[in-house]
Amino acid sequence: GNSVTQMEGPVTLSEEAFLTINCTYTATGYPSLFWYVQYPGEGLQLLLKATKADDKGSNKGFEATYRKETTSFHLEKGSVQVSDSAVYFCALFVSNMLTFGGGTRLMVKP
């Protein structure tokens, strides 16, 4: 079956620190990969996506590269801000559905 595993949180960083949130997946077929973000009190929003191997998705300073050989899609940002505090979900899309990981809470302190 399809599954997504992401690092457990919470991840606590100081402002301007480097962020990595690990995500690995298992899938049948050729999935597309996504990162969604959920800010406090808000709904899920697409952060970035990649549709095939070696594609890099990027948005708002966040990046993730689709690595087929390691079945990974790690999220990175060079300098986090307090406003990045949220829960981040890695997900794969195959067979007309999204399969999500458990989410990683990021807390950024000033």
Place this chain on the structure above:
Amino acid sequence: DTGVSQDPRHKITKRGQNVTFRCDPISEHNRLYWYRQTLGQGPEFLTYFQNEAQLEKSRLLSDRFSAERPKGSFSTLEIQRTEQGDSAMYLCASSSGLAGPPDTQYFGPGTRLTVL
């Protein structure tokens, strides 16, 4: 574009009662999805519509759950004989279907169900 809307935002019910939730997708989006999210977990897929046709249904969806999208616009999700284990956030998402999969799914704010 007013986004995906869901109604109600919160529902408290007693065990054994039936509940119905409504989702209004983004106008002209022909794909509609329902997910369920429990506290501290990621959303789990429940079902998928393309226009009015229900094309996918998760094995997680027991016979007490039914979803419809009668005119290919809004959708309803009904839970019969609710159980405490049904307490969760129910999320609706829609996508245009124009770009081919995997076009972006836009999520609504969710309906939080509490079963007492």
